[in-house]
Amino acid sequence: MSIFQALLCGICYYMSAGTWLVGVGFYTFGRALIQGFFTGLILGDPITGTMVGCTIQLIYLGVMSTGGSFPADQALAGIMGTAAAITAGLSAEEAIAIAVPIGLLGTVLYNFRMVTATAFVHMADKYAAEGNTRGIWYANVVFPQVALFLIYAIPCTLACYYGAPALAGIVDSLAGSNAIRVIGVIGGMLPVIGIAMNMKAIFKGEARLFFFIGFLMVVYLDFNMVAVSLFALLMALVYVNLKGDGAEKALAFAEEDDDDE
Amino acid sequence: MSDEIRKVSKTALNKCFWYWAFFAHACYNYERLQGTGFLHSMCPIIDDLYDKDDKEGRAAAMTRHAAFFNTEPRVGTAIIGLTAAMEERIASGEEGLAETVTSVKTGLMGPLAGIGDTLMQAILAPLLLSIAIGIGEGGNVMGPVLYFAAFIAIVIVLHRLFFNIGYNQGDEGIAQLLESGAINKVIVGAGIMGCTVMGALAANYVKLDAMVVIPLTTGEFNLQENFFNAIMPRILPLGLTLLVWWLMDKKGVSSTKMLVFIVVIGAVLGAIGII
Structure with missing residues (x-):
């Protein structure tokens, strides 16, 4: 990987928290799938990038970041996992061995950003007391985004340039050993985390039945995800129409939460 | 609504909308979270309502919107629209409103965040990602590309929808929305879709096979093929998924612990x- 390619990866990583895409960097560049695709594009292999991105994305499928919390950094996991996979020819499952620890490390950068940005709050207070609306451009957008770019893009660029080949080298040196088979086994189990995390939010009331319907659609009918989604949409419409105004009572989302913690 | 209320220009209203859509999280931080983002979105409104020389009026308006604020940015746009409408009334001289606007904001940000986070993070993102993974797993780049385009389009529509509800219908409009069954129906229906898709994902992507083979005098007994597959293919991934869900949801095991x-x-x- 050239330093220029590493820098582009760093910019993609900045975009995951940056503010420029109608504020949805979090849902676009902030997803392992999208970072897998872009990292692949930068390295000249968007097809492998997409495949690796899909595999890593499953682990983080149901991640919820609420009230300023940030449990795992799937963007950095997606970039580093894909970069290592493409530069060293690792399989998607082997890339997980790199992506998962990186995803935990990335939250350090998020916390650092959230703490340093408080400096600009006091700048905004000063402009507010002066009635200076133009100043808020600097306090809310220009300075915080420059700081964010430095905090995110530089470590990611360096990690891609120096770290990805080194990490890939470690995994590559295990080739053919039982360790690689075990990494594959673990990688095969890990999507359960992303699925269970999303189930925590939606697997409630009568909706639970539909989880099993979806499962059987794949096991016995061999439906692909698009087909499952279309049937799911129709089943949801039928259910809500039949239940009428009783639909929300039937599932009682809020009441079901009382046994949490 | 009497016609004494000063209305802001359409340009100012649009600026307010887009500033929020783009910059709500531009200065996200642990002290005020979206506080400065909220203040920034109110700046075009304040510029429109107060003269350049009215330093006191501008400072008072800006200071009241510099406070802590946090909600789900899409559904929460209703609060931006509502606050813009309230600022119009404050600038028109309505008594006492300047004091209550903050409590209206903070009163609504929690409930709207609850709905918004459920819609966006628990339903929309996992659902669209699941479809994108289904398309992209073999390397089809249309998976990520379609997800990317669809998400941005949906987000802009949601922003606009909720901004208009807040600005045109006020806090009563938002309260009505919270109490009416419409949003709940969407959440229930989408939850059913989400559950179906999660079941399919568990079957497709969670991989767990027993490798135990017991030699018998009449051949060999393969635990996976002769036992588990005979009951139902992929029964182990199903069991694992339900077990992990149960541990995380009912036993409070964190995702990081579960990972380890x-x-x-x-x-x-x-x-x-x-x-």
């Missing part, structure tokens, strides 16, 4: 060749 558990258990069982 699975890595350790997978390593041990994998190393001795059971899975």
Whole structure:
């Protein structure tokens, strides 16, 4: 990987928290799938990038970041996992061995950003007391985004340039050993985390039945995800129409939460 | 609404809308979260309502919107629209409103965040990602590309929809929305879709096979093929998924702990060749 390619990866990583895409960097560049695709594009292999991105994305499928919390950094996991996979020819499952620890490390950068940005709050207070609306451009957008770019893009660029080949080298040196088979086994189990995390939010009331319907659609009918989604949409419409105004009572989302913690 | 209320220009209203859509999280931080983002979105409104020389009026308006604020940015746009409408009334001289606007904001940000986070993070993102993974797993770049385009389009529509509700219908409009069954119906229906898709994902992508083979005098007994597959193919991934969900939801195991558990258990069982 050239330093220029590493820098582009760093910019993609900045975009995951940056503010420029109608504020949805979090849902676009902030997803392992999208970072897998872009990292692949930068390295000249968007097809492998997409495949690796899909595999890593499953682990983080149901991640919820609420009230300023940030449990795992799937963007950095997606970039580093894909970069290592493409530069060293690792399989998607082997890339997980790199992506998962990186995803935990990335939250350090998020916390650092959230703490340093408080400096600009006091700048905004000063402009507010002066009635200076133009100043808020600097306090809310220009300075915080420059700081964010430095905090995110530089470590990611360096990690891609120096770290990805080194990490890939470690995994590559295990080739053919039982360790690689075990990494594959673990990688095969890990999507359960992303699925269970999303189930925590939606697997409630009568909706639970539909989880099993979806499962059987794949096991016995061999439906692909698009087909499952279309049937799911129709089943949801039928259910809500039949239940009428009783639909929300039937599932009682809020009441079901009382046994949490 | 009397016609004495000063209305802001359409340009100012649009600026307010887009500033929020783009910059709500531009200065996200632990002290005020979206506080400065909220203030920024109110700046075009304040510029429109107060003269350049009215330093006091501008400072008062800006200071009241510099406070702590946090909600789900899409559904929460209703609060931006509502506050813009309230600022119009404050600038028109309505008594006492300047004091209550903050409590209206903070009163609504929690409930709207609850709905918004459920819609966006628990339903929309996992659902669209699941479809994108289904398309992209074999390397089809249309998976990520379609997800990317669809998400941005949906987000802009949601922003606009909720902004208009807040600005045109006020806090009563938002309260009505919260109480009416419409949003609940959407959440219930989308929850059903989400559950179906999660079931399909568990069947497709969670991989767990028993590798135990017991030699018998009449041949061999393969635990996976002769036992588990005979009951139902992929029954082990189903069991694992339900077990992990139960541990995380009912036993309060965090996702990071769960991750470590699975890595350790997978390593041990994998190393001795059971899975």
